[in-house]
Amino acid sequence: MKRGRFALLAGLLLGWPAAVAASPALPVVHVIIHDHAFKPRVIHVKVGQEIEWLNTDQDPHTVTSGGNNVDDGRWKSSPLIPDGAIFVLRLRRPGTYPYFCKPHQFEESMHGTIVVSP
Numbered sequence: 001m002k003r004g005r006f007a008l009l010a011g012l013l014l015g016w017p018a019a020v021a022a023s024p025a026l027p028v029v030h031v032i033i034h035d036h037a038f039k040p041r042v043i044h045v046k047v048g049q050e051i052e053w054l055n056t057d058q059d060p061h062t063v064t065s066g067g068n069n070v071d072d073g074r075w076k077s078s079p080l081i082p083d084g085a086i087f088v089l090r091l092r093r094p095g096t097y098p099y100f101c102k103p104h105q106f107e108e109s110m111h112g113t114i115v116v117s118p
């Protein structure tokens with residue numbers, strides 16, 4: 001009896017974060033970094049919607065805010081994202097946000113755009 005009760009409690013505790021993560025109306029938007037490219041290059045999200053970049057390259061990359069290879073500081077630039085790691089971002093204001101990878105800023109495929117709508 002005691003054991004059953006513990007199992008239920010553990011289930012609730014373990015289930016709680018998952019329930020919170022699953023409940024938002026807006027799904028996570030995924031960007032894959034592969035072969036030195038952001039895929040897809042352009043994404044459309046709503047204010048507050050979570051964006052996740054997953055690096056599948058052996059080379060580390062960044063998600064740095066700005067156009068023309070200049071960090072405009074709109075968000076705290078990601079650190080170098082190693083192979084298999086993710087960077088998570090939520091933007092709070094509508095607009096069009098260009099971004100790029102700092103180490104590979106001269107590669108066309110290492111630029112992306114986030115379009116945020118209300």
Ligand SMILES: [Cu+2]
Pocket residue numbers: 036060061062101102103104110
């Ligand atoms: Cu890169």
